[in-house]
Amino acid sequence: MQPTLNTLEGLKVACSNCNLRELCMPTGFNKDEMQKLDEVVEKRRRVKQGEALFSSGEAFTSLYAIRTGFFKTCVISEDGREQVTGFQMAGEIIGMDGIVSDHHNCSAVALEDAEVCVMPFSDIENLSRELPGLQRHVHKIMSREIVRENGVMMLLGNMRAEERLAAFLLNLVQRLHARGLSQSELVLRMTREEIGSYLGLKLETVSRAFSKFSEEGIIEVKQRYVKIVAPDALKKIFNPQTYY
Amino acid sequence: MQPTLNTLEGLKVACSNCNLRELCMPTGFNKDEMQKLDEVVEKRRRVKQGEALFSSGEAFTSLYAIRTGFFKTCVISEDGREQVTGFQMAGEIIGMDGIVSDHHNCSAVALEDAEVCVMPFSDIENLSRELPGLQRHVHKIMSREIVRENGVMMLLGNMRAEERLAAFLLNLVQRLHARGLSQSELVLRMTREEIGSYLGLKLETVSRAFSKFSEEGIIEVKQRYVKIVAPDALKKIFNPQTYY
DNA sequence: GTATTCATTTGATTTGCGTCAAAGTTTTCT
């Protein structure tokens, strides 16, 4: 480890004046509690595009709050098949897969240059014994991940290609919108192949579904740029029943 | 609610002399700590075959430790498609999906008459601030669920029908073996349709895969009874690479 | 600025699983 390479020297690392606070930290703390919270963030770490924040099998030490950038998490089977298990953006917490065995079960790779807050898990555990609000927050974050994965299982087990892609796009744009970005335009940070891996499809199938949506006037696509022209049509594809 | 129907009166509810303790509770506690742990289990509750322990949308109050019986958990999409997200047996903890929103996101249905220990989550949170061992255990249980679901995503996204069924059987028999049962024989508690839902397959496909394994002499099947004759062959199907 | 690599699109063909159907078996109900 070469901390000087990964740590941002001279930058005040503090949640209390971070504009992502409401996304990744619990709310409703007083000044004293907020100060303690600040100390959980040991340091920051930059991860270049294509690099791994952590890799499957590595010792688990910390959770990471994404400050900037975009990640994918993936598991690899023994015979080399890769499954993307999620895409994560600013304000989201990753690394919880490592708690159960003290080793990471998946890898987190930056899809664009990124910066994360390193939060040693033992510190989180210590402080969350003092601060019930933090304790509850940690529980909620893990529960949210369980619920998210339930949703992916529904996608993979029950939905057809176009339904999966519609759900994927709606989910992405909704999360970006929650971060102050457009609710109709987005630039994909991942390849068709990575989308396909996440959705249990081959890249050609993903490409065809994009083209189909485009032909139908539901979206406009130019490579990684996507504009959602008819969100209701997408929602209808994702969930036919609601629109009888 | 009719507590008298669900509570087992006159039974001493205590983890300290429960033979499943090592499966669902943390180890290494002294007498005093063990006694506190006992108090987390508010009561027990019986669930008849086919009944729901909790249902999607219901208010979340407690986690449940399965004492006897067998459950499935499932989510239902708005248009009515059901996805089985897991099968749970004695010693396993369910209900963590409800923490994030204070409402359950999935339903837990008993596949045979069952008995669970009801553990109010607020009590768990309170006590785990006192007992770091319990705190760590709660984190591990949730992390284990995340990791399990990662594995299911790999199954659903990358594997073919027979690989999925092989993985399913190996996983089931391994968990049963950890509970003192045979590592080669099992009686399925779920229908072909429920297996199919979990594995993202139709019941006919599951049935055909069973028949194929049977014809090849890998397993013996008679309805719900399954005997694994050639476990290595199953492992090879699940994970071709390892056996070059 | 050109070459090389990587990503995407689109077409032709194949295939694994789904769908439909019917018969057999087991369990449940009366």
Next chain:
DNA sequence: AGAAAACTTTGACGCAAATCAAATGAATAC
């Protein structure tokens, strides 16, 4: 015990997505 309902198996056929293939476009390196 007998009838009804639920579950399972097996076969024939269809289709959605995978595979194979080739061309185009974009990004990166030299």
